[in-house]
Amino acid sequence: MVLRAYKYRAYPTREQVEFLSQNFGCVRLLWNKLVSAFHSWSPTGPNPYVSEKSLKDNPEFAFMNDVISYALQQKRMDFDETKKQYFNKKRKVKIGKMKFKSKSSNRDSFRIPGQALGFSACVNFDLGTIKLPKMSPLKIIIDRKFTGTLKSVTVSRNPSNQYFVSVLVEEEIELKRNTGRSIGIDLGLTHLAILSNGIKFENPRWFRESQAKLKKAQQHLARKTKGSNRRKKQRIKVARIHQKIANQRNWFHHNLSSWLVSNFDVICTEDLSVKNMVKNHCLSKSISDAGWSSLVSMISYKSSWYGRTFHKIDRWEPTSKTCSCCGAKAEQMNLSIREWVCNSCGASHDRDINAARNILNTGLKDLYSLTSAELADYRRREAVSPEVEIPMASSMKRLADLYRKA
Numbered sequence: 001m002v003l004r005a006y007k008y009r010a011y012p013t014r015e016q017v018e019f020l021s022q023n024f025g026c027v028r029l030l031w032n033k034l035v036s037a038f039h040s041w042s043p044t045g046p047n048p049y050v051s052e053k054s055l056k057d058n059p060e061f062a063f064m065n066d067v068i069s070y071a072l073q074q075k076r077m078d079f080d081e082t083k084k085q086y087f088n089k090k091r092k093v094k095i096g097k098m099k100f101k102s103k104s105s106n107r108d109s110f111r112i113p114g115q116a117l118g119f120s121a122c123v124n125f126d127l128g129t130i131k132l133p134k135m136s137p138l139k140i141i142i143d144r145k146f147t148g149t150l151k152s153v154t155v156s157r158n159p160s161n162q163y164f165v166s167v168l169v170e171e172e173i174e175l176k177r178n179t180g181r182s183i184g185i186d187l188g189l190t191h192l193a194i195l196s197n198g199i200k201f202e203n204p205r206w207f208r209e210s211q212a213k214l215k216k217a218q219q220h221l222a223r224k225t226k227g228s229n230r231r232k233k234q235r236i237k238v239a240r241i242h243q244k245i246a247n248q249r250n251w252f253h254h255n256l257s258s259w260l261v262s263n264f265d266v267i268c269t270e271d272l273s274v275k276n277m278v279k280n281h282c283l284s285k286s287i288s289d290a291g292w293s294s295l296v297s298m299i300s301y302k303s304s305w306y307g308r309t310f311h312k313i314d315r316w317e318p319t320s321k322t323c324s325c326c327g328a329k330a331e332q333m334n335l336s337i338r339e340w341v342c343n344s345c346g347a348s349h350d351r352d353i354n355a356a357r358n359i360l361n362t363g364l365k366d367l368y369s370l371t372s373a374e375l376a377d378y379r380r381r382e383a384v385s386p387e388v389e390i391p392m393a394s395s396m397k398r399l400a401d402l403y404r405k406a
Helices: 014-039 052-057 059-066 069-086 206-223 229-263 284-290 292-305 351-368 372-383 393-405
Strands: 002-010 108-113 138-141 149-157 163-171 182-187 191-195 200-202 266-270 309-313 339-341 348-350
Touching: 002 292, 014 052, 014 059, 014 069, 014 108, 014 149, 052 059, 052 069, 069 108, 182 292, 182 351, 191 229, 191 351, 206 229, 206 284, 229 292, 266 292, 266 351, 292 309, 309 351, 348 351, 351 372
Parallel strands: 182 266, 266 309
Antiparallel strands: 002 138, 002 163, 108 149, 149 163, 182 191, 191 200, 339 348
């Protein structure tokens, strides 16, 4: 059993838009009150903790009785969990100072637990609607159906003023058949992914393609008077360009990650520190445009779904300047060197393919504690397995071109 989210586009009526906006505002108000109470706490002072019930009883916030109470309860539980992790010294992920939510962020959401919705009974696949508390059925575009148990429903609004309903479902997923193949992936900028079998996938550079159009739209936005209706309309136009770029990037990453998980049993990548890499101002835009973290995240969770093995090797492993044939290390190698010859064995290497092969070798050693002889035998047995149908880089490029025209 795995947790899987199905995201549907929603088309609310004017009355529903007003009601959803009221819910977004009340949930944001409750969060800000909780954060304010958290920051004002002192060991010697009174307990400043607030709850949704105490706010509802206050005549000043009587309007909070009109919204979905389950959304307020869920937001308070989310805050309690965040506060619990904040004081947990054994946590692996660093949690910064809790911040207030701004009304002008143009990105709002609230979540409702599944038991409050009668589990899957709230979604009508025939009519294409979902029933939420205190409002009429909300129209959604159902492109996929789910069969599991509904755990929660999240209603969100993005900066493009588009509404979405994300349904979290617990369901069973059939495992992929074993292929007997493993792969190493080296992430790059000229090519998004370079595989250890020699396949290179071009980097579509979605942001670079729309950069001129985005620049022009932002210039028009800068000339509009703040607070005017024209500025609001232009802001939505800019947000939709950003949304299109994000959709294109996610589409490409989903296709590539699904293909990798379907055709390989073991997938190895580098543990890249993207947060530190974007500090390089010469490459930061290209690194952000590539979206390495998004691609690796998709490969990771899809591998856990379908019974694949996913492994990240140490980020300090010298994969580019180590010969994948004999293991000898070359001297200092600049980024401008794309091909090189090993001085020990005389093997000629493509820098990126050699790095991908070293990533795979290191990953297999980490996973199965293989010696050099056992690793060579493993690769030899893998080489005689049936060949996989590989969508070459040109095929993925044709898919990207079709997406651009759509």
